[in-house]
Amino acid sequence: MADIGYTLIYEPNAASKTSVSEFRSLLEKGKDEVKIDAMKRILITMLNGDSMPDLLMHIIRFVMPSRNKDLKKLLYFYWEICPKLDNSGKMKQEMILVCNAIQRDLQHPNEYVRGNTLRFICKLKEPDLLETLVSNVRSCLEHRHAYVRKNAIFALYRIHKVSEHLSPDADELIYRFLHEESDSVCKRNAFVCLSDLNRTAALQYIQDNISLIETLDPLLQLAFIEFIRKDAVKNPGLKSQYTQLISDITENSTSNVVIYEASTTLTILTSNSNLIVLAGSKFIELATKEADNNIKIITLERINDLNKAHPGVLQDLSLDILTVLSTQDLDVRKKAIGVTLQLITSRNVEDVVKLFKKELQRTASSNEDNNAEYRQVLINAIHKLAIDFVEVAANVIDLLLESVGDLTTTAAHEVITFVKEVVEKYPDLRQSIVSTLIKSLSLIKSGKVFRGAFWIVGEYALEDKLIQDAWKFIRSSIGEVPILASEKRAVDSGKEGASESEVNGSGEKTKKKPTILPDGTYATESALTVEVHDTSADQNKPPLRKLILEGDFYLGAVLSTTLVKLIFRLHRNATPAKLLNALTAEAILTMVSILRVGESSFVAKKIDEDSADRILNSIRLLTNDKEAKLIETAFLDDTKDAFKAQLNTIEKSKIEAEAKDFHNNAEQVDDSISFRQFSRDDIGIEKQVDDVRTAAGSSVSKENLSSRLNKIVQLTGFSDPIYAEAYIKVHQFDVVMDILLVNQTINTLRNLSVEFATLGDLKVVDKPATANIGPHGFYKLQTTIKVTSADTGIIFGNIVYDGQHSDESTIVILNDVHIDIMDYIKPATCTESAFRKMWNEFEWENKITVKSEMGSLKEFLDALMAGTNMNCLTPGAIIGEECQFLSANLYSRSSFGEDALANLCIEKQTDGPIIGHVRIRSKGQGLALSLGDRTASIARNTKSKAIKI
Template identity: 55%
Template sequence: MTVDLQQPAYTLVFDPSRSNANYTITEFQKALERGSDEDRINTMKQILVTMLDGNPLPQLLMHIIRFIMPSRNNKLKKLLYLYWEIVPKLDEEGKLRHEMILVCNSIQHDLQHPNEYIRGNTLRFLTKLKETELLEQLVPSVMPCLEYRHSYVRKYAILAVLSIYQVSDHLLPDAKDIISSFLAVETDPICKRNAFLGLAELDREAALAYLEENMAAIEGLEALLQTAFVQFIRRDATQVPSLKPQYVELLLDLLDSTTYDEVIFDTALALTTLSVNPSVLAKAATKLINLAVKVFDNNVKLIVLDRVEDINNKNPGALEDLTLEILRILNAEDMDVRSKALNISMNLVSSRNVDNVVKLLKKELQTTVANSDKDKSMQYRQLLIKTIHSVAIRFVEVAANVVSLLLDFIGDLSSIAASGVISFVKEVIEKYPHLREDILSNLINVLDKIRSAKAYRGALWVLGEYAESSSDIQKCWKHIRSSVGELPIVQSELKNRSQNSEEDEKEKEALNQRHAGPVILPDGTYGTETAFDFTSNAPTEDPDSRPPIRRFVLNGDFYTASVLASTIIKLVLRFEKASQDITVLNALKAEGLLILVSIIRVGQSSLVEKKIDEDSLERIMCAITMLLDETDPAEKNSEREILDLAYLDATRSSFKSQVAISKRKNAQLSTKNLTKTAEPIDKSIVFRQFTHVESNTSKNDLIEEDLQAAIKGESEKPNKNSITSKLKKIVPLTGFSDPVYAEAYITSHQFDVVLDVLLVNQTKETLKGLHVQFATLGDLKVIDKAPSTNVVPHGFHRITTTVKVSSADTGVIFGNIIYDGGHGQDARYVILNDVHVDIMDYIKPAKTDDETFRTMWNAFEWENKISVKSQLNSLHAYLRELAHGTNMGILTPPEALGEEDCRFLSCNLYAKSSFGEDALANLCIEKNPTSGQVVGHVRIRSKGQGLALSLGDRVALIAKQHDKVILTHI
């Protein structure tokens, strides 16, 4: 469906008591004739809604003139003028309807009404009236309103003069002089603003002269007039580039003198439009930042920050000195505002200001520890850690300080934040070798504070990979030994429990003796006690007070124990290379064997709630076997090479490649951002001395372009196959043998579906009272109803219906066509085919990091698991079909997907709907070696059930489309 953007946008009327009942013309007429004022108000609302839905209702015009127009009810009067806006005023021949003469007389009386609000409402209606014949009769009544005592009337009267002149200049040939005279004597700020806008539209020279007259006292003018001046300057400077330098100076003076927030915002944006001078942009951005700090509304803060970000994107480097100023906005409590401010600041960080930025972020991180609101402080802390991480990776001079800073806070962080810190430490220690010794020392000092098993496993990996000297290895080993605690674990735990039980018995006996008799209060009465009043002072061991490894093992986390086994093997192998001290090496092996055997024993005992799993047991036993390995010297070299490759080389080289890939992606992203603003080397040089164009000015009015984009929508590139693509969206609703043939062209917008239905009368009779009824299943709602009509034999009729979509679930639109039968016969029906709403129009690929993906995966409760069995020739081919069929983005990097002919593939996918819904998917497939089929599972998770089921249907549809049997012969 095409929309004519040149049509006037009428006022929309919302009916809060909307019902599915269809009112006939007769019912409307009776309600207008006999109803009270309240009934007529409700009827007028229903009439307006029906007309806005596409039915003009011309039969009601005389009834409204007779029964509504004479009414003195103010609500009816207001609804009446809304009706005059949308009622067809011309007949089929394009001439003015005769009834409008009566309407014109009523409007004239209202323009002379003693109530100023009725006058003002009538004048406002005239600004929307485009019929010259009507306006011609109303001009004499408009002119006296320019001198009315009440400003409410005058402010609309001057706009009415402007509108009448724009419709037909011969109606008011002296409109420019009228507006100039009005502006000269007017004192009300709103009226002056409206008059200046009209003067700027009709007479630029007069508007420029008025601006010059008020230039000296511009800081003393009202905010409305200052804003009008700024808008005029911005538009005039675009049309006359030679005046841009003078206008920029004027706007800078206004920016310094004004105290109104809205004027500051408009002036700063106008400056960014007119100039690309770094000093001017910095001053405008400073004012915007101060405005964002001062205002309380978070939405305003986000809007202002968006404008600051636009300035930086279009003029890279111009706002570098304002990095710390932008970080002042972190005082806001809203997380979106803080995240936006941090993102902008990170784009401005350089080697000159990175120290100050890190100090400020450190101060903010310290405040999160003392904050009482745990949820907000935790989110803010994670955001700060991620930001500090990104800064330290880019600037080596602050990496060491940042690592020690984050490690100091690791004990107070959540599992996700602590894991992020360890990941950051891994990346820094790999990227900057000269910092490894200090980072390892700091890491060992804080390992006892780590509460997260995931973070501790990452720390153990760092110890095993980067502790290369004998002193570093012994430090790491000392921590591991103290973290395991007293050995063997089973005997020491049983001993501690027996001691605790004896102390509990003694405490109970002491309490029984103490409370053997009744309690007598000071007033002589007996006191009452309950079991809740007894308090025990017996020292009980806090499970969280145990050393980390011991705590994890006793809690049943044997995956961490298996990582510890790998770390012990790595430390032993590295110590064997770094030192020739056989005594210490044997001691390390013996102590490592004792630790690992003790962990297996406790995993098989009753001290833990969950027994050790087979995978962890196998890995620990493998480590024990390697520590006990005493083979002959002939095989020692080959085994040593295999061990070194598996434990010392493979994981380090894999992590190196991962860091290199991340570095390359960041470089590509920065190069891509640079090319947006880079200028070609062969671009011609403009010498402003030889031209009238100022080199420090911007060519386009970006604010006006944004406004037009908002009004008209985003411009789409012309499609060569547009006709073909439209034909694909045509859905037949009935068959060719039905008395009424119907087909619909479906257009999907962001939140609605528009059905453009074509009806064809295939009979030789006139079908009377024909109308189409639609109903929906799912999260769909029919917004408007098509009016009934008569269709001549073999005639065509076209209707448009809008269906609101509220979620990306599977929806069905169904209905029927109803028309009157013959004399004495019942109405006849034609059942329509169902129309299924394609959810792929509302699903878009999206990107997110692994941490957020895992968090959402654990939080979402709805899962749809679909078995995969496909005849496609490769796993990558199925992955491409899945991403194309579900509109999901692939999160797993291409380097981790393996070769094209791989036998196993695991991948994560992510998408967002237009309604903000998240859809997660995990693909695990393999190539069956016997049948050659692709088999496995796709698991889809979402917050709601409908989206998971809908995407599951799309996955099942992929298998059906590619597993069809191909006939070679019949």
Template identity: 55%
Template sequence: MTVDAQQPAYTLVFDPARSNAGYTVSEFQKALEKGSDEDKIATMKQILVTMLDGNPLPQLLMHIIRFVMPSRNNKLKKLLYLYWEIVPKLDDDGRLRHEMILVCNAIQHDLQHPNEYVRGNTLRFLTKLKETELLEQLVPSVMGCLEYRHAYVRKYAILAVLSIYQVSDHLLPDAKEIINSFLAAETDPICKRNAFIGLAELDREAALAYLEDNIAAIEGLDSLLQTAFVQFIRRDAAHIPALKAQYVDLLLELLDSTTYDEVVFDTALALTVLSVNPTVLAKAATKLINLAVRVFDNNVKLIVLDRIEDINTKNPGALEDLTLEILRVLNAEDMDVRSKALTLSMNLISSRNVDNVVKLLKKELQATVNNSDKERSMEYRQLLIKTIHSVAIRFVEVAANVVSLLLDFIGDLTSTAASGVISFVKEVIEKYPHLREGIFNNLIDALENIRSAKAYRGALWVLGEYAENQSDIQKSWKHIRFSVGELPIVQSEMKKTSQRSDDEEKEKESLNNKRTGPVILPDGTYGTETAFDFNSNAPTEDPDARPPIRRFVLNGDFYTASVLASTIIKLVLRFEKITDETTILNALKAEGLLILVSIIRVGQSSLVEKKIDEDSLERIMCAITMLMDESNPSEKSSEREILDLAYLDSTRSSFKAQVAISKRKNDQRSAKNLTKTAEPIEKSIPFRQFIQADSNIAKNDRIDEDLQAAIKGNSEKPNKNSVTSKLKKIVPLTGFSDPVYAEAYITTHQFDVVLDVLLVNQTKETLKNLHVQFATLGDLKVIDKPPSTNVVPHGFHRITTTVKVSSADTGVIFGSIIYDGGHGEDARYVILNDVHVDIMDYIKPAKTDDESFRTMWNAFEWENKISVKSHLSSLHAYLKELLQGTNMGLLTPSEALGEEDCRFLSCNLYAKSSFGEDALANLCIEKNPSTGQVVGHVRIRSKGQGLALSLGDRVALIAKQHGKVNLTHI
């Protein structure tokens, strides 16, 4: 929604109460008549909020003039001027209301008030006044304030002169000379800044002359005036390109000499607008980086980093030498700032500086190990690992060093971070075959330090897939044998338990036989020693000191054991293909059988925290069967090929496809970013020498464009809705047989729902005092109260009301139409139909990585599980309808969804609402072979209950829409 450029910008007022209770005009009038100053202050605040919500309250103007304007309370006077800003000053015919004459007299008295703060507040109000008839009476008083002794009054008086001239130049025809004279005689820096801004708006030549007179002493000027000079230079250079080179030199000198942070920021941004010289851009970016390092406010750091990112986006390669400088911002404690700095530096990294960047990141990673703040250091460590991962994938020359670096820290990492390291190792070892041997050896050395079961499962997969020669297979087997520990597990653990019990018995006997009684202490006194004072030094086994696989199994993690079974099968099958040493092969099979059988036994014993699950038991038993069938002479070659395909080829090929998809997406993203900054071949080349001084051919000022976009909204023309789509948004509120027919055209803005209601009087009588009352259910709030009106027979009347939306939950708007009955009868009512707010207008598809999805899935407590039963032709057809009906984005790659006629489909969906709420969904469906129906479940999770229920309703609606019976004949 755009804002009219001619419309004044009102002061924003915060409503601390936010109560839904409404006040009538009569209640406001009584409160103003009989209340004290404190009561009037509270009433005025409520009046301001009501008016800003869209109700002008014209009936209160005279009461405020009578009962509020005479007050001497400064707080009430300030609220009064806020009221003068927004009150309608013109009548229906566009003429000034007669009551405003009284207001004008009061303003004139305040302009001559002895208190300088009252004068200053009044002058500030005049800068927002756009009515010529009012300003005409106030010009002499404003001119008198230009010579007032207090600078607070003068700084607003000069701005009032500028505003009056901009409203109507006939009111102050000599405003340029007034401002120029004021600027020459003024000494206060704020007043001089305001005067120069006015001079730059009205007389460019005079402002340029003043700038030339103060160039020599610009370093000694106040920061406010320096900033005003920089803004003038930036705008003037856009219109006069011939002066651009001189302006750039002047800004460079100012950038070197100034000591004010705000001037450094504005000057650096102005240089990026005026010049594309890499040297100039690098100097401006260096100053911005120093500013980001020096300031303490994290919001300022983020803003400065955003501006540096804009420089790099518009001028690729110009800031490449500043990569390490940007990483200095990592000294901040805020994670958003660190993340922004790392992301920006990754866009600047190249083969020339990658070694230095990795060294710096390694130093930061080592610093996180000894950090006292465990939670924050773990988050920062995970961010560093993710960044190092992206560096190693892009630059092969540092991949090996990065892998060894991360594997050294894997024992100190959390489960999520360690899993990320193993995923990174998998990707590097697949993309760079010449680095596999070194990475493989480093991984085996680091395996015993892994504490995370998820990371260890990933490492076992790497061992099974990339142990391709006899040496690697034996190294992997040696680690597995060490990690399992003493076999059989049940007997060895029972032996240790019995040994510990024997030691405890011996300890008890020694304690019973130990003499207790008085002992002589070193100071000569007596003390008593008992058995409770005896400290045993007998060593006890630490559960975390066990080897990894043994620790996982005894803790009840049999999923890891099932992955170990698959790894053993892969190692045996690959060893069988590359060697003829039957003795070693048989030994491997026998030892593998012993390990797997031992794991099953311990899973069925009482030594573990929980028994082995059926899925893991089935997978381990399948592996045992394969190991025993290896010696079967009647095995067919086709069976052997299927076995090799399942264990040796399929998983590797799937991972290769996944890496290829990731690489293709990164290439597409890089190509898209390159296209944004690429210059088209047929673009015209402007020659500065051929451009006249008064030519308008100049580079657009992006800072002004951003400001206009913030004020007016998106400058692009919105697509016009078709008549059909508009008709779909019309909702009937009453029936055709009701005395009043009502229908609403619903328009959805970012956080508002606007109801444009058409009322039709279907009777032959005039409906008096007709008004519509709306109420809501859910996180909705009606902020407009349409005024009552009279509707003639068969007449039409339109009202507009706005409903504020605060979350993406399902909301309902309901209400009634009330009008007076005839000849003293009671009021009559017409109940309106309910209007359901469509939450799909507030839910947008979004993207996130798998790690963030799993983290949110575990953290969100609200889940809505919906059963799926649809007659659609295929699983992909249902997925398409689900994406369209819920506005969610598909996270699972299209390559992983299977063929169009597949029988099973599972994928993850993700969306964000306009209010920052996350919505997760998991779809698991299959094609019922007997009925041909699509059956399964959709699980939706969110942080709040409302969003999960609302999306669940949308999923259920899809089934209803496609479950309707189609009539073929009657």
């Protein structure tokens, strides 16, 4: 039962052994402290296999009369394990004295002594010994103290289970006890015992208290729920009555524990939609009221499981689930949003979008630590709703574009990326979305966001009105052109103003003061050395002009491409030649202005060659009349088709992943059918989510015993006096070493101990015990090492044992054991934006040069993914044999939440090796170095060539 406890005793030193005579002398002459130490050593010796029957009378004579509480507790441990039967199987005569002592303790005035004795009786299995104690146990049921009564119930129950004739009326006695008892714990224990001894009596007791069941103590309510859950499987005819009873408890109970258990039981007993909604609403109530974030996540997961088992039933609870967003924990918010997205339908999608809008507006004005990440989660959720429900797509776009000015660069770029997908997916909404985007361009502050917005305008601004509006914004945002000439005029006017300010009121020029240089010398400023920089003027500059002057020429290149697309679009729309020529000239002037200012000293940094080439190419395209048709098709059709193909690839991969998940969880037509009625398991455990069983590891596939040979590590040499080997097993966050020691000498190795130390984020949890190993003997021991990160760890140590003389010792050094971090690294997936964000944030980079003799790039990529447990994020990276170049992004995540990123750039030379490099980034140095070593070893490996005979 739940209250029956057992004691584990640790043996500090197995090599030290005391003789029976020494124990006798310690028990005869020692004080209570000495006897306590002796009793502990006696218990350890007995647990190791030596029963020491000769000590029984000495313990009865010298330990049993003591009143020391610690000694009495150890005495009961001794009674539990000592041999109570003689060789013929009959009770030893000495046990009569023990029975008398137990009877006296059952009548002891101290209630805790009585309670401890009753707990000991629960562990006895000898009917002859229990027979004399029955009357005393029954009398304890009427003791004034609840601690005695609650243990007496279990003692009486165990006596009945050992031998029914010792207490044939135990169920009747417990039933009467239930009606007379007032303590909640005693009543709960009594009902648990009664439900196992007499189901009819337990049902009768529930029937007697059915009108008061909502007011009963939560402990008793939990016992009722557990009984109902078990009995409903064995007696399906009572399921409807049980369901009604559990629903009443669910609605009226004030205990959160009872509500959770009752709601879980309710989902097991029935599939009625109203009751499933009731259970779901109670789970939501718990997630809202409970302060513990773990409880919030558990209850939200239960709602998710309910939705999978009963799809479409919990849709009306979507807004209620989102009340959990008031919590500050980001993981809880993510879980709540993730569960809600599974419940969205066309009926409630608008309300959910409104709520997300309020949350998005609230994050703009709050100062929470994880504000940016939470805003990102909200945007991704709104994105998914707009993709799944066309009726809210336009409203969602308006909502996000209105708030784009308040978002961070990353979040705003996510919005633009999301707008791209919606515009392509819903052609009917393109005109309104592009019109809204053009109106929102003035709110954008980041060049990265501008680039995405200009791409959308260039691809999807099809009507002349939209093109004109976009052109007006670009013209006003660039400012006066040519840019270089206008900037020079602004600087010259600033210098003239500065010169005029140097003239004082009498018309004389003010004298310049000498300037002290960093080395302590004096210098005089002149107009040639002083650079006038008006920061207020920078703030008033148009946004595109300001970004270009700050050195963002990639934006200038994208802007040039957009201008080319708009000109070609106007040409396709049959715009009058006069207007088209004017706009073309303006576009070329803008591009030339960006090129010229990029070479001047008015920008923060010079224009890069790539951006300059792209802008020049755009100018050539606008002035090329020979291949105008081909260029127009490439700019207006091919780029859009490429983006459409990319979206189709992503959508296809999602469908394949869903189909794979469905296939893995589907029951095959030839699978065996399991009938619970014929099963020996209790209570719908197959249907109930059993956390204890999962924690015990039963859901994990059984280990292949033959694979253990690959994990055995030799620790010492064959010529050493003691041979040692270890089997390394990784279990979650622990490394367990099963060590086998073999004495290869003809002498006994005394006081042998194995000592371990670690290097890295490892910690030795327990120290192996000391032992004596006989000639050519074997000894097994186990030690556990705690792992706290996926960094490379090393375990080293030695074996120490006594020599021939007491002051001598022999030391054998053990080989180092390197922990394989691949056991903790798992393939993972993330979005492209998340990958880029982590790539920019992570500090540690390990660049590995690749030179491999593998036959193809695909073969190397497969080997790298298998060897590093990384997942390829680049679509289409799994290529054929004909390609000579490969660039791909890889991602993995450790069990400790550490992210590992990799970028692969390799080339297959003609009739030569694969060359290139792999860049690995992580937040910590250890993970980057470990994966780098693994990558280097993979690059060095080559396939063995067949030997020609």
